[in-house]
Amino acid sequence: MKTTPQPTAPLRIVIIGGGVAGALVAAQLLPLAPDGTIITVIERGSPIGRGVAYNTHSRSHLLNVPVERMGAHPDDPGHFLRWVRERLGRPGCPDAVSPGDFLPRHLYGEYIAYVLLEARQAASPAVAFAVRTGEAVDVAEREGADGARVVLADGTELAADRVVLAIGNLPGEYPVRSGRQVYRSRRYVHTPWAPDAVAGIGPDADVVIAGQGLTASDITLELVAQGHRGRIVCISRRGLRHKAHAPGPGHHDFLKDEPAPHTLLALLRRVRAEVRAAAARGIPWTDVVDALRPHSHRLWQALDWTERARFLRHLRPYWEIHRHRLAPQIDAQLSALAAQGRLEFIAARFIHVEETAGGLAVTIHRRRAPADETLFVAKFINCTGPRSDYSKYQHPLLINLLARGLIDHDPLALGAAALPTGQLLRHRNGPIPWLYTLGSPLKGVLWESTAVPEIRAQARVIARELLGPVTASPQDPS
Ligand SMILES: Cc1cc2nc3c(=O)[nH]c(=O)nc-3n(C[C@H](O)[C@H](O)[C@H](O)COP(=O)(O)OP(=O)(O)OC[C@H]3O[C@@H](n4cnc5c(N)ncnc54)[C@H](O)[C@@H]3O)c2cc1C
Incomplete structure (x- = not known):
C-alpha cells in the first residue's frame, strides 16, 4: 500500500471544521503525535465538537442513536454511557440512564469537548494544539505538492503539511424554484439548525416545513415546546415518515460470510x-x-x-x-400531534411561493391530485437536508478548492472524490498526499458516512494515516 511521505521537520496539521469530525480527528491525533507536532483546528463559530447537530440547547433535541452506541472511540462504543453514568444528577445530566436511552444532543456536545480535553491531557507537552476562530476560504498547494497554505477570511495564512477538511454538512438547497424572492423574506428560514430558527413564530401561526426527516421532527417539537398550537404541514415528494427505534432481541450478523451482491x-x-x-x-x-x-x-x-x-x-x-430512525419518545410525540390534526405529512411538490400581506401563499401539487392547492402560512422552514453538490454552494473555500482541482465530485455528486480512507483525489489525477476529508463528503465513496459510529472510525484511520502508514479500513465494527 502507498503511504503518505512524512516530512522531516515537525508536522503541522490543520483541520478545517471543528464539529464532531474535526474534534475526533484531533482527539485521535493528540495522544499519538510526536513531539513538535502542531495541530490547529479552524472553526468559524460553534464551540469545538458541537457542529450543526450538537450546538442546541433544546431539551427536545435528542440523539437518534442509543447512548450505548455513541462512544467517541471506535473500539469503545460504551464510553459515552460510562461518562454519563459518572455524572448522573449533575446539571444537564439525567438522574438515571439505561443503555438504550436517547439522550439530549446538547449533552453529547459536552461529552465530545471532554473527549478532546482527555486527549490533550494524554498528549506530550511538546505537542501544540490550538482552536482558531475563523473562516477558511482557501487552501493553496505548496510547490512540490507536499503541503499547503490555508487562508482565512481575515487574510491570515497558516502553513500546513497536512490538511483535513472536516467541513461537515453544507446548507440545504432552496426548495421552491418559482418565487425565489421569498428567500429574502423573514418568513422563510433557510437554515433550520440556526439557534433562532423558530423564534418569533406566534402560537397559532400555521407553518410549512419542506422535508419530513429528523430535522423536521426537531423543528416541530421545538415549536410545540414554545407553546405553538397552530397547524404544521411537512411536505415531501412521497409523504413518508421516519420509523421509530424499537427494542428487539438483536439479529445475528447474517452477511458476515457472504459476498456483497453486485446489483x-x-x-x-x-x-x-x-x-x-x-x-x-x-x-x-x-x-x-x-x-x-x-x-x-x-x-x-x-x-x-x-x-x-x-x-x-x-x-x-x-x-x-x-x-435513520427516531427515538421512540419523539415518534410518540409526533404521532400524538398527528392524531390531534396539528401535524400533517403530505406527499406533494412545491409549485410556487409568494409573500402576501399577512404571510406566505405556498402552492403545492399533491401526489395524484387533479389540481394545485394553496396553503396560507406564517412561516416556511427548509428542512430538506444538507446539499452535497459542491459546485452549487457558493462558499469561497469550495470555489477555490474546485478551481485548484483539489476537490472533485464523485460521479453522483454525493460528496467528494476520495479514497475510502478519506484521502482526496485530485481532479483526474490521483490521490493528494496531504489532503483528507471525513464524514458527509465521503457519502459517494461509503454512502453511510454522516453519523458518529462512522465518523469515529474514519477519524482514527485518518489520524494514523496523517502520522504514518495505515492499513485499517474505516468501517466501524459496532
Ligand atoms: C440535526 C441533526 C441531528 C443529528 N443527530 C445525530 C445523532 O443523534 N447521532 C449521530 O450519530 N449522528 C447524528 N447526526 C449526524 C451528524 O451529521 C454527525 O453526527 C455530526 O454532527 C457530523 O459532524 P461533522 O463535524 O462532520 O459536521 P458538522 O456538524 O456540520 O460540523 C462541521 C463544522 O465545520 C465548520 N466549518 C465548515 N466550513 C468551515 C470553514 N470554511 N471554515 C471554518 N469552519 C468551517 C462548521 O462551522 C461546523 O462547526 C445528526 C445530524 C443533524 C444535522
Whole structure:
C-alpha cells in the first residue's frame, strides 16, 4: 500500500471544521503525535465538537442513536454511557440512564469537548494544539505538492503539511424554484439548525416545513415546546415518515460470510428474505436493518455507479426512513400531534411561493391530485437536508478548492472524490498526499458516512494515516 511521505521537520496539521469530525480527528491525533507536532483546528463559530447537530440547547433535541452506541472511540462504543453514568444528577445530566436511552444532543456536545480535553491531557507537552476562530476560504498547494497554505477570511495564512477538511454538512438547497424572492423574506428560514430558527413564530401561526426527516421532527417539537398550537404541514415528494427505534432481541450478523451482491435487486432480495426469516422467529425488521450496519460500506462499494444511481432514484427515501430512525419518545410525540390534526405529512411538490400581506401563499401539487392547492402560512422552514453538490454552494473555500482541482465530485455528486480512507483525489489525477476529508463528503465513496459510529472510525484511520502508514479500513465494527 502507498503511504503518505512524512516530512522531516515537525508536522503541522490543520483541520478545517471543528464539529464532531474535526474534534475526533484531533482527539485521535493528540495522544499519538510526536513531539513538535502542531495541530490547529479552524472553526468559524460553534464551540469545538458541537457542529450543526450538537450546538442546541433544546431539551427536545435528542440523539437518534442509543447512548450505548455513541462512544467517541471506535473500539469503545460504551464510553459515552460510562461518562454519563459518572455524572448522573449533575446539571444537564439525567438522574438515571439505561443503555438504550436517547439522550439530549446538547449533552453529547459536552461529552465530545471532554473527549478532546482527555486527549490533550494524554498528549506530550511538546505537542501544540490550538482552536482558531475563523473562516477558511482557501487552501493553496505548496510547490512540490507536499503541503499547503490555508487562508482565512481575515487574510491570515497558516502553513500546513497536512490538511483535513472536516467541513461537515453544507446548507440545504432552496426548495421552491418559482418565487425565489421569498428567500429574502423573514418568513422563510433557510437554515433550520440556526439557534433562532423558530423564534418569533406566534402560537397559532400555521407553518410549512419542506422535508419530513429528523430535522423536521426537531423543528416541530421545538415549536410545540414554545407553546405553538397552530397547524404544521411537512411536505415531501412521497409523504413518508421516519420509523421509530424499537427494542428487539438483536439479529445475528447474517452477511458476515457472504459476498456483497453486485446489483441493487439482488441486495434488496437478500435483505427482504432475511426480514421474512427473522420475522418467522419473532425478530423485528429493525434488528435486520441494524445488522446491515457493519457491512454498509462493503455493500455500497460492491455496487457500480449505475447501481448506486438506481439506489438513489428508487430506494433512497425508503432506506432513509428505515435506517435513520427516531427515538421512540419523539415518534410518540409526533404521532400524538398527528392524531390531534396539528401535524400533517403530505406527499406533494412545491409549485410556487409568494409573500402576501399577512404571510406566505405556498402552492403545492399533491401526489395524484387533479389540481394545485394553496396553503396560507406564517412561516416556511427548509428542512430538506444538507446539499452535497459542491459546485452549487457558493462558499469561497469550495470555489477555490474546485478551481485548484483539489476537490472533485464523485460521479453522483454525493460528496467528494476520495479514497475510502478519506484521502482526496485530485481532479483526474490521483490521490493528494496531504489532503483528507471525513464524514458527509465521503457519502459517494461509503454512502453511510454522516453519523458518529462512522465518523469515529474514519477519524482514527485518518489520524494514523496523517502520522504514518495505515492499513485499517474505516468501517466501524459496532
Ligand atoms: C440535526 C441533526 C441531528 C443529528 N443527530 C445525530 C445523532 O443523534 N447521532 C449521530 O450519530 N449522528 C447524528 N447526526 C449526524 C451528524 O451529521 C454527525 O453526527 C455530526 O454532527 C457530523 O459532524 P461533522 O463535524 O462532520 O459536521 P458538522 O456538524 O456540520 O460540523 C462541521 C463544522 O465545520 C465548520 N466549518 C465548515 N466550513 C468551515 C470553514 N470554511 N471554515 C471554518 N469552519 C468551517 C462548521 O462551522 C461546523 O462547526 C445528526 C445530524 C443533524 C444535522
